[in-house]
Amino acid sequence: MTTTQPEQSTVDISIFGDDIVEKAQQIIARYPVARSALLPMLHLVQSVEGHVSQAGIAFCAAQLDLTTAEVSAVATFYTMYKRRPCGEHLVSVCTNTLCAALGGDAIYAKLREQLGSDGKPLGHEETAGAPGTPGSITLEHAECLAACDLGPVLQVNYEFYDNQTPESASELVEKLRNGEKPAPTRGAPLTDFKQAELQLAGFFEGRDPADNAGPSASIETVRGAKLAQERGWTAPSMPDDAPLPALPEKK
Ligand code: FES
Known part of the structure; x- marks a missing residue:
């Protein structure tokens, strides 16, 4: 089995200061293995630069022991990661x-x-x-x-x-x-x-928790549930001894 080795990048990543390194470490600590932290890490670099630059890719690679090719593959797959600087x-x-x-x-x-x-x-x-x-x-x-x-x-x-x-x-x-x-x-x-990207990375500093208590469901979204409630409709319960569906046989 071959394994990829982290590379030495020559890209200047000094834009990501000690505070961002500290946040990166907090993100990594949420996961059993560092590489699993890549998605929120990419949001973190977008919170700094407004997009995922080459420096952002090199920073993620260095923090997560990945190659820049591995980070680029993910950053270019999802549309929420922007490769050009975004507006306010x-x-x-x-x-x-x-x-x-x-x-x-x-x-x-x-x-x-x-x-x-x-x-x-x-x-x-x-x-x-x-x-x-x-x-x-x-x-x-x-x-x-x-x-x-x-x-x-x-x-x-x-x-x-x-x-x-x-x-x-x-x-x-x-x-x-x-x-x-x-x-x-x-x-x-x-x-x-940039602030939204910081929140997507899991950091809500400076936000009053009450701010997040805005309306989350619209009238249209809960209309079906309300109608059912008014009319006393409920989903049929599952009998405890209901047989499990048969699994297809392995070939
Ligand atoms: S088609 Fe626009 S939200 Fe689903």
């Missing part, structure tokens, strides 16, 4: 089937035009404004955001804004560009992309 806010418009049919495509087209410049609409994962500066916005179209009952939806830094129209989405983005942080329809108050 990441706006994700769902253009999957249901939202698209309800107006998601029109919302995305509207925001592309609104955030574009010189007559050129903004493209997928492109940023209006200098990345990281106040009011800068990265736009992306997203696959199903698991809120189809509330479509068309969009997210800002992964917080939900439900039942959108091109007009309401346009107004929301204009407010973001002006430094405002309109409250999401549900969930925690809006922060910015």
Whole structure:
């Protein structure tokens, strides 16, 4: 059996200071083996740089005893890891089937035009404004955001804004560009992309726990459960001696 050996990287990773190394160690301590910590580690490096740079990849590799190729393979597989610097806010418009049919495509087209410049609409994962500066916005179209009952939806830094129209989405983005942080329809108050990434890495410092007590379920989401409750419907119970389904025979 061959094993990969951690490599010596020549990339400068000094942007990740002692405080980030300390956080990395806390993340690693959550797992039985260091390599399992890679996903939150990539969120941690995004909280510093606003994307996963070559330095971020080298940092993760060094902390987790992985090769940079192994870290790159993961960082380039998942769409939540950005390879180019993001704006202060990441706006994700769902253009999957249901939202698209309800107006998601029109919302995305509207925001592309609104955030574009010189007559050129903004493209997928492109940023209006200098990345990281106040009011800068990265736009992306997203696959199903698991809120189809509330479509068309969009997210800002992964917080939900439900039942959108091109007009309401346009107004929301204009407010973001002006430094405002309109409250999401549900969930925690809006922060910015880097702060959201820190939370995805498992750190909630500076957040009042009460902040996270926003509405988490919408009327639409619990409508079925409420109807069942009002009408006294319950799921049939499973008899204790119900036979287990037969497993297919091994061939
Ligand atoms: S299709 Fe948009 S949330 Fe599911």
